[in-house]
Amino acid sequence: MSHLKNTAAIAAGTLAAGIGYASLIERNAFALREVTMPVLTPGSTPLRVLHLSDLHMLPRQRRKQAWLRELATLAPDFVVNTGDNLSHQKAVPAVVQALGDLLSVPGVFVFGSNDYFAPKPKNPTNYLFNKKRRIHGDPLPWQDLRAAFTERGWLDMTHTRREFDVAGLRIAAAGVDDPHLKRDRYETIAGAPSPTANLSLGVTHSPEPWVLDRFAADGYQLVMAGHTHGGQLCLPFYGAVATNCELDRTRAKGPSQWGADMKLHVSAGIGTSPYAPVRFCCRPEATLLTLVATPTKGSVLGRRAGQAHPTVSAR
Template sequence: MSSQFRTNLTRTALGAAGAAALGIGYASGIERNAFALREVTMPVLAPGSSSLRVLHLSDLHMMPNQRLKQNWLRELEGLDPDLVVNTGDNLSHQRSVPAVVQALGDLLARPGLFVFGSNDYFAPKPKNPLSYIFNKDKRITGDPLPWGDLRAAFTERGWLDMTHVRRELEVAGIRIAAAGVDDPHLKRDRYDTVAGTPNPVAQLKLGLTHSPEPRVLDRFADDGYDLVLAGHTHGGQLCLPFYGALVTNCQIDRSRVKGPSKWGAHTQLHVSAGIGTSPWAPARFCCRPEATLLTLVPATRREPEHVSAHSSAESPASVLRN
């Protein structure tokens, strides 16, 4: 091997190591705190209904000292949503409940629905990220978290716990028939407790689940729900340009890892890319942390193939428009 070849090989290795270090630094130090708001319009309401603005939050994974995240969440009240839906994984620490409640602030005074995820019940633990690819069925959970305190804080302020219950409510003149299940990622879902056709008079039939597992989505679709909201995937969290998510951390395909899609003939699905990360994997790449403002509008008689698109614009919450 010539000395010039060894020199070139060394330079290439150093360059690759430097690029990797820059990528890790960007993913952990910049993008995971580059919070964004995605705006999506979805035609799911009964014909003749007025529109409904729904703020979809998921996967806060809050630590007590995460001030940037907490301050950004407080700004979302300025969006003036009609309804807030939280699809779980709010906690990452035993002392996170006050931080979550304070960060949500005045949003807790608005109509709200919630279900919990695995990281409301149990603290995250360090794990090999390749386990999501090669050992998808293995579940590693940490110490119990104070989910009961969080539930009490939410319900005392008027939000409705949708865990294995069906409820009807009216928000901004829209009659909603809603149902939810406990976290399918931990196999805590018991869909039979909420099974059945929702009230056909309702202008919106809404399903809630933390992890968008197909077995649960199929049941919601079979029962005739218009829209199902979920989280859990983090949008893939570490994605590649022009390829997207490497994994979904559940059984849905990569094309549905975040944002809106159809599930079955008549049901729309929205999966939130989430706002946080596990403290043991504090990085995002090509997948900014986000909340979503859904504008629900009446569906036309001809079933749309996809949701409408909007151009990009910046706001105090840094908007991504789908």
Template sequence: MPVLSSAAFRRAALGATGAAVAGIGYATLIERNAFVLRETTLPVLQPGSSSLRVLHISDLHMTPGQKLKQAWVRELEGLEPDLVINTGDNLAHQRAVPAVVQALSGLLSRPGLFVFGSNDYFAPVPKNPFKYFNKNHKRVYGDPLPWQDLRAAFAERGWHDLTHVRRDVEVGGIKIATGGVDDPHLRRDRYETIAGAPNPLAELSIGLTHSPEPRVLDRFATDGYDLVLAGHTHGGQLCVPGFGALVTNCGIDRSRVKGASRWGAHTRLHVSAGLGTSPWAPYRFCCRPEATLLTLVAAPPQRPAADSGHGVSTSEAVAR
């Protein structure tokens, strides 16, 4: 086997170091700010129903100085969704509430539902990234965040807090039964407070949770919810081409780390890859920050007994 000369070894080492630095620079400076709008069609409505446009936003992890993100989120108002759903982790700074409210200002005038995540309650803290490979690692919490102020601002504009609440709403002429839980990542979920089948008179049922933990998804599916929305995973945040996400930071498998899938025989699951990152881990690779416009359409009159995920179509479009 040929042996590299010291000069060749230095060149190889410098090349590898340069590639690593370039990759870190791209992930930190470019991709984490390369916001994208994902568009997905889900056949979950009753036959004959008109379509419904739902904007799913999650994991803003906002700090006051993130002007580019704030401007991009403000442009989402131009999509004119029928319903906005926010699945938490809006904050990453003690003074971020005004930035979040201003960024969402146009969308707050539309019907909206929300639940909170761990980083609405507690500020992010530095942590060893390898801990994400251990699902049972010890949780370390930062200083409390002003989630009550954010909740008040959302509620004042008409959005409904679904934390351990069931609520029937009517959007676009469609009656929707909804229910949500507090963040399972912090083990604050109390599904028993909303347990039971959704209102049978509703034409659609939607469940909300921040972290898509299987124990909670199983309960929504058993109760017969048509659609469950979640965030938290950041789509893996660091992904490998041809392999995908390395970790999910929760109990679901890597194949469901972002986008639409089935959970059980009837329930559709949509996991948002989110729009932000922790300030202590400000990078994304092969996993652009996203919001999702879900177009809900009528399901076929007869569904096959087994469905491996057909009927879900997804495309991406960079927002203006």
């Protein structure tokens, strides 16, 4: 009996220590992930893209806001924000101030469910066994956030196709509203991107396979998404347990191949729901992607195309 009590005490202590680490340390251990992806048309010059997602901002989160402001020192050519910026009715000023000088960099964005609706407490087993259940909180001031972004020059890609120049390169971009809320209307942007573009880019909050398949079928080179939080709670040597969408867990974060010709990048995100403020084996992160030209077929580099070498560093 004494042995069982000791075992139970050790297990309880280990669990408490793990929860403390996940909620107090790793959740605030912000990191920058750096990835190189060969997606541009041959002969294109490199493009540095900062991918931000899932800030889930609360006004009181000063540490997160300070870290975000420092990202402007990276001097990216382009910023992609894939949604879920808000977690509070009064968080819009905090988001805008935290992004700071990044709003002066060319950028695009789409919104996610937690831009439209405040988070609410949820049964965590729903992420594993009842993925289709949706629980929405009160409406959030997404219109104010949209106005703040667009006034600074960022482009809203919601059900929109656009072509524009960044750092001497032509980008053909298209985006959909959040598939997690079934708000996506891909038919509004369907069709092949311009063949003269150096980069054809799809943008979505939730990387649902049915949306990714449509982007791939239309010939997009790269799709960027968020939503998964990288799994948020991961296991060593196993990775994400769940993705909170239909994407398989092996693609919960980072670069991957989707089909024969399209690349996918999923951000592990920067924040968490205020009702699940924990991360384990999945640090909060932004990603600096260096997009480079796709090597010509037959070359040594061409045979290695698609291999990404991420480097994670705290900033």
